[in-house]
Amino acid sequence: xxxxxxxxxxxxxxxxxxxxxxxxxxxxxxxxxxxxxxxxxxxxxxxxxxxxxxxxxxxxxxxxxxxxxxxxxxxxxxxxxxxxxxxxxxxxxxxxxxxxxxxxxxxxxxxxxxxxxxxxxxxxxxxxxxxxxxxxxxxxxxxxxxxxxxxxxxxxxxxxxxxxxxxxxxxxxxxxxxxxxxxxxxxxxxxxxxxxxxxxxxxxxxxxxxxxxxxxxxxxxxxxxxxxxxxxxxxxxxxxxxxxxxxxxxxxxxxxxxxxxxxxx
Numbered sequence: 476x477x478x479x480x481x482x483x484x485x486x487x488x489x490x491x492x493x494x495x496x497x498x499x500x501x502x503x504x505x506x507x508x509x510x511x512x513x514x515x516x517x518x519x520x521x522x523x524x525x526x527x528x529x530x531x532x533x534x535x536x537x538x539x540x541x542x543x544x545x546x547x548x549x550x551x552x553x554x555x556x557x558x559x560x561x562x563x564x565x566x567x568x569x570x571x572x573x574x575x576x577x578x579x580x581x582x583x584x585x586x587x588x589x590x591x592x593x594x595x596x597x598x599x600x601x602x603x604x605x606x607x608x609x610x611x612x613x614x615x616x617x618x619x620x621x622x623x624x625x626x627x628x629x630x631x632x633x634x635x636x637x638x639x640x641x642x643x644x645x646x647x648x649x650x651x652x653x654x655x656x657x658x659x660x661x662x663x664x665x666x667x668x669x670x671x672x673x674x675x676x677x678x679x680x681x682x683x684x685x686x687x688x689x690x691x692x693x694x695x696x697x698x699x700x701x702x703x704x705x706x707x708x709x710x711x712x713x714x715x716x717x718x719x720x721x722x723x724x725x726x727x728x729x730x731x732x733x734x735x736x737x738x739x740x
Contacts, residue, residue, distance in 0.1 A: 553647050622638035
């Protein structure tokens with residue numbers, strides 16, 4: 476299977492972002508992608524307090540965009556995450572949507588862990604405008620189980636272990652890691668989650684600087700169950716990277732180093 480990660484520098488113009496994303500999906504298809512993964516909130520990034528104004532219902536404009544691209548190209552599309560409209564107009568959800576090649580919404584997941592932190596004097600308060608999800612989520616594709624996570628979830632290994640215990644073979648982590656936290660922790664955490672759970676990690680990310688001046692780390696990557704980085708993008712440019720993965724390597728690693736079977740707790 477060929478998997479592509481798309482890296483974006485999303486802005487506060489949804490029209491612009493969807494156009495760029497559509498072009499990059501087409502590029503990934505031209506590179507032979509069977510499955511394409513997008514970054515966190517690929518359709519809009521702007522001031523935190525404006526998020527509820529730019530959320531989209533499901534079905535809605537953004538989900539229909541993803542559905543149509545999946546069916547147009549006959550590929551699986553993991554929609555990174557979108558700002559999903561909720562019943563409360565003052566808040567939204569940070570939601571992954573996963574589409575089949577016929578355009579069907581196959582699975583969804585709402586981000587559980589919300590990013591409330593202070594980085595170099597800048598406050599991040601995702602929980603002010605985003606409601607958390609409650610349950611892990613996964614889906615099955617060609618006998619492989621795909622688990623979902625989003626950005627800050629990466630720092631909570633218990634979520635990944637739960638997905639692993641549910642049989643996950645491949646786990647997505649679309650992200651918008653800050654430049655500071657990304658430089659310090661992104662590669663280490665992505666590789667650790669792959670190694671300790673013996674899964675492929677598919678980590679598409681935001682790059683560059685947004686309209687508020689916040690800088691993102693980029694470095695979208697795909698990591699195999701041994702912790703090897705199969706493909707990695709730089710920290711600034713929009714684009715896509717495609718690599719062929721070997722699903723048989725999952726069972727090979729688990730057979731030779733059966734750490735999941737050796738768990739005591």
